[in-house]
Amino acid sequence: MIVRQARVIPIVLVVMTLGTLLVRPLTGPIEAQSDRRVIVLGIDGMDYRLLSQFIAEGRLPNFERLASAGSLSPLETTMPPLSPVAWSTFITGMDPGGHGIYDFLHRDPLTAEPLESIYQVSPPGRSFSLGSWVVPLSGGGVVAQRKGTAFWELLEDAGVDTTVFRMPVNFPPVESSGRSFSGMGTPDILGTHGTFTFYTDYPPDNMNDLTGGTVQLVDVVDNHVSGRLTGPPNTFRRFPRNDALLRPATTEVEYENPDLTVDFSVHVDVEAGAAKFIVQDTEFILNEGEWSDWISVNFEAVPFLIHVGASARFYLQDISPDFKLYVTPLQIDPAKPVLPVSTPDDWSAEITDSIGRFYTQELPEDTKAYQEGIFSGREFWEQSQFVYREQRLALDHMLESFDDGLLFFYFSSVDQGAHMLFHYMDPDHPIHEEDELLSTGIRTLYEEMDGVLGQLLEFIEQDDRETTLMVMSDHGFSPFYWGVNLNSWLLEKGYATLRDPSRQGQTPLFLNVDWERTTAYAVGLQGLYVNLQGREGHGIVPPSEYEQVLDRLETDLLAMRDERTGQSPVRLVFRPRDEWQGADPATAPDIIVGYDWGYRTSWDSPLGQFPRDIFVDNDETWSGDHSIDYRLVPGVFLSNRQIMIDNPTLSDLTVTVLEEFGVAPLPEMIGKDALE
Amino acid sequence: MFGSKVKIDKALLEKATKYSQIAGYSSTEEFINNALEKEIAKLEGADSEDEIKKRLKGLGYIS
Secondary structure, eight states: OOOOOOOEEEOTTSOOOOOOOOOOOOOSOSOOOTTOEEEEEEETTOOHHHHHHHHHTTOOHHHHHHHHHSEEEEEBOOSSOOHHHHHHHHHHSSOHHHHOOOSSEEEOTTTOOEEESSEEEEOOOOEEEETTEEEESSOOEEEEOOOSOOHHHHHHHTTOOEEEEEETTOSSOOOOSSEEEEOTTOOOTTSSSOOEEEEESSOOTTGGGOSSEEEEEOOOBTTEEEEEEEEEEOTTBOEEOGGGGGSOTTSOOOEEOOEEEEEEEEEEETTTTEEEEEETTEEEEEETTEEOOOEEEEEEEETTTEEEEEEEOEEEEEOSSSOEEEEOOOEEOTTSOSSOOEESTTHHHHHHHHHOOOOOSSSOSOHHHHHTTSSOHHHHHHHHHHHHHHHHHHHHHHHHHOOSEEEEEEEOHHHHHHHHHHHHHOTTSTTOOOOTTGGGHHHHHHHHHHHHHHHHHHHHHTSSSOEEEEEEOSOOOEEEEEEEOHHHHHHHTTSOOBSOGGGTTSOSTTTTBOGGGOOEEEETTTEEEEOBTTTSTTOOBOGGGHHHHHHHHHHHHHHOOBTTTTBOSEEEEEOHHHHSSSOOTTTSOSEEEEEOTEEEEOSSGGGTOOOSOSEEEOOSSOOEEOOSOGGGSOEEEEESSOBOSSSOBHHHHHHHHHHHTTOOOOTTOOOOOOBO | OOSSOOOOOHHHHHHHHHHHHHTTOSOHHHHHHHHHHHHHHHHHTHHHHHHHHHHHTTSTTOO
16 A cells, blocks of 8 residues: 655644645556546435436436436445545545545544544644744644545546546645645634534524534624624734633643634614625625625734635525524635645636635535524525535536546535435435425435536537546435434443443543443444553453454344334444454444444434433434445446446446556555446 | 542532532532532643534534
């Protein structure tokens, strides 16, 4: 396996000086067929069963045409069938043991603390202080965690032009002589998965428990509202922490960085049902229920010297009787990105020049705003359609400039819509409801992809040159009816012990766990870890007993029974070290739990909580999921050429793309060419 | 049991006894132990805990 030095990029405010150190041995034939054309349409979460159903119903004429003239197959996904894992396999052609992405969340073996799997933040380096100002000498950084070589790097080495738009798990984007734009894993300006802000004079009940967003209480005084956009901490300034007085005088003073902020004002006209907004130099008017275009925001970190650009859209929900304003997560502004989201760096601005500003955040559909009740289902739909239309505009732009080589283009709408609209489609879902628009929402999303496919087929047919078209997804979908509190189950079975049982369910992040009497714990969506001596910070299981513990866990997991439904929630116990080559012994889970149809891990278990009930109904609008037994949720693979192998996998597609250009895959790529 | 003796204001101890019963703790010692743990956690690790939760909970799959 080739291990490449990860690209390190500085945190938001640090000047981007840490370049990439990439050393790649020459591999494969250099005489690639660089005049060939290959288009790969990546549709996150497109499900084989639903696609087949909608084709059979005559809803997807272009998919039907492609399947008839070419081929259609289910596509085996990874275990676990999670997007970061599956897309990493497509990118590198390796199984998770090779690329090192095992879940959305990993864990620190010393503390069991959950960690981001796609990237990790390293601590700031040296700096010197001048009063309250701090000048960094070396910055902290964001380090991509995926190992392996992206297939488009091999293509570029062989002289093939590549355009890769919104590829997941490509943040920071790998150094590339081609054009690429980062996808899933790209944070908002706060460094989060996306944090919206809701301004209101009528606080929602869940104000203090809101996830994925914050509520700012405002007052409407004389038809005027003052609001504040909060950016990232200003790492150029520092002040003593507020709680410094609580610490003994001998303790070294601790500092904190103040947040960057931009104030804005709103003048409301209740009778007209409209409001005028002033955000720095930008003024605009919105009616109730109307969205603004992208608004540029300029945070000043050091006066006249350093600014942090961001962009946001404003949605005026209501003026009266209550003032309600939603502002999108602050985006890395594609016109002047403060973090590298594209290669070359200026490609982001070039796209913006052509199609205007757009979402740069990883998965822009605001599922949290809907889940938390800030959006209605219809509002979520409307916002999701903004995202879809932006991606269509971007596709138009890519096709205009695509001549030969590789074009990969990614859509997120099917995945995000299936997560949030499943209960409208599925009459068996615990929170099923009817809605004229949303009950067919998922089907509409597939129909929109059919339109995209039609555009691509027309584009291909307009040119005499041969073009290979591949349509693929990373996984399928299942309903999410019931959650399993896996840590609570471990507790009941005696694998885990709490220091204070009376506080069960009250503390996250394993804070109440008695590690001296805990043999296994769960982190993330499907990972389960043995508290192994020599690996875990408080490990108690001797290596000699490791396999016995795994055997016992497997037996008990498969025997798990939900008495409420009479079903066995666990269908597959997957042991990565038996299935993968090269799994990191320190970080890979010991077991990946494959839930049955309708089940999933609970909402609380992934971050180390132990709720009192093991099985819970899912009453959240996040009603569809796929973090189950991978065999139940295959993705899709279509091509205008014949698929020649049985049961194609994601790693086969990597090799297939390379072979289309006559480029040899790397030895660690485990797939095979799938097309004739 | 505490490993070492700690002096505590009598009125405060009475309050702690009263509220430990209301809150359902098995003993006043257990209540005081928990209260101290909470405060220490705030000073030692609450920031990082909040930060982790804040960052990760934006992920749609967890709440």
